[in-house]
Amino acid sequence: MSAHPQLSLHPDRLFPADPGIRDVARRLYQAVRELPIVSPHGHVPPQWLTANTAFTDPTSLLITPDHYVTRMLHAGGVGLDRLGVGRDPEAGPLPEQEARVAWRLLCERWADYRGTPVRYWLEDELVDIFGVTLRPSAQTADTIYDQIAAALATDEFRPRALFDRFGIEVLATTDDPCDDLAAHRQLRDDPTFTGRVIPTFRPDRYLEPAIATWNDDVDRLATVAAIDTGDYDGYLAALEARRRYFVEHGATSADHSHADVQTEPLSPTEAARIFGAARAGQASPAECVAFRRHMLGEMARMSCEDGLVMTLHPAVYRNHHAPTYTRFGADVGSDIPIAAEFTRALQPLLSRYGTHPGFHLVLFTIDEDVYSRELAPLAGFYPSVYVGAPWWFIDAPEAIRRYRSAVTETVGFSRTSGFIDDTRAFCSIPARHDMARRLDSGYLAGLVAEHRLAEDEALETAVALVRQNPRTAFKLDGPIR
Template structure:
């Protein structure tokens, strides 16, 4: 049986292409950036990890159940979410509420199907984590699943695997979490006077109070009123309340950025009367889909104005069709791997915002996309012109070796390198963070090496650029 077990090795030249000339240059570039500290300016780790510094529980809870990249693939091949212990709606929302399923049996299913991840970034991140973080030397498979499970759990229980220790081991200089507008930031406040205060910051994500299509919108806006003492049924009061929360996030969470996960990139520039009317309808629950969209669009413009005032960098992540699988959504709720990208338009959508604020030197907007067709057609030309626009890295489904390469190949010639902002891991999978940043560094070095060997840039320029793409640009773009 054990002849089926394959060795797990991470080749030192992995992702550098197969071309020896490219590899040689990529190696030189990578050598200089591989040990630079990790800056993670956008992601979804749980701030309580850093505030409480408790050990993680077990392999399945840490690596499978919260990772929709992983369970979406298993689900696509006919493995039920029940068997993976994914809690259903009505069950307690947190994972701990759904302990009917033995974590070890979840792990076994995962191991039995590990071949599904061949050639995917998840497979790559997992292998790198197993090798680099836990020291495994055999690839995970059905035969060694138990061994893997026990070994991971054993290590997770040690002091070396507490979050603070891992922050140091992973060389994470800074990590930003993301919290909703109503969050009181207890974990970030707890960190306030600790050595980790500077290293763990939040980002302000107000989708819950600006997206009137949410079931809980009205409640959220009511809560916003409570928290701020503003009359949020009044357009001015509503904006003032949001302003207060931004200030709160800056003060108590050390936020330097906001984040906006809208279905589209639409922006609007309406007059006060129109805004009040939309707010009224949104709160009354009578807004049509188009009006909800317009309301979100107006808010993007308002939030850009606030960014000019308070200096928070604005991240726009449009284009996900959330919860596409209706049956699954009804049974399991949000974030169950059923978010599907859809075609996204930027040129007309952003025009109202840009017409109002696009030339203001105080404004910094970082644009993301799930629609790769916009790289060369819309995003690079926009970022290559407007001083307020920069391009975020390849996002989500495109946060992958080939995806990152396409990002550079399709944006660099028009936007250059200096209108981009380095890498985001955008993850809740804490243990995979080093692997993810390592992929980005390797792919960038490979891309630069190709330009060098094709005689498009010099090796000297490539060294400077490798540093900027890894460390320089992200600190500058996120004002860190």
């Protein structure tokens, strides 16, 4: 018998405690557990798959790129630099000693993750992917590190092999409008790679004149699009051209995240005036905000024309801790949710485009109050609107259960997006999707137990949430290549 506590995955994890409901949940889950993963919104670099280079160490794979993991260690007093965050890519792999130190820090603080979805995902990854049977601790850290490192040195754990093992059918990345998408072309044209990896158009920085780099970004947009962005009409044309370029490379959606989703339109003359002032460095803060809100409406217009699904996930205070942002950059865990408002904010956009044939608008939130008050009612009227799954801070078991309870009574299941993993942590993708499948099976089992849904209907719904909902909301049923 091992002297150390063991790590294992209970087959009934996340299922309802009531034995009768749990039995139904088991049956529903069995029908979806092996279905392929459709991931229409995420942040895994496509270069991992084109290069197919072996991951160098457990820390660089499971800790450094996962801000869910690093932010909790930081909250416990661990410096992000000790976790490999902010390291210059040109510096090469994290030295082994530093990688081991970071791994020990995680294992020593394993108890800090109790009850969190991060703990759930990490356990799933350790056990199901790497076969770890020891519970992480200060005493077991090196043993677990060695076991994972040995696995990563084999061909079976290279990115493409894991992509196939995870059963990923579609994987969307998130890409700058000026990206040449060479990695996507390489994957598309590679006969040895049979997966579908698609880009996502993410234009936020090009719509915000208040950002210090905006003028340089707009200049770069002109160069890449080969369209003069010296005036407002050229700027719009350049954005439209890059969107078409993304569509040609397989993109099905455009992703937007701003402080709010206000969409008050400006007249073409006023938009052109503010654009000119911003290019000259003379636009006021209020004018910059007005221009961004106008441009969000323009993005909807372009989506109606080119077919890209429009996704919105607003109301995050980005880079809340300025010293961390200065030292480590964005997306390292210091973004904090704020309250959101959708009904009034989106009325101008939806008045124009809410019933436009083929327009899809997927609304995400971290402010759970708006699910039943705003998002579900909007999706319950507008044929363009879908309620996005819980993401980021609320892609957690209780939040997912609350989401189903909040939106189902108004829009049912068909007007929801399907699960969104929204992750840079490649190995957490199967764990996150499995979590959602278990929770949805449990929710549906409760409806069956209350005689509100026949079991055959619950089964059809469980499968649709995995297979059809994301394909419908994100228009993924077109040609694969």
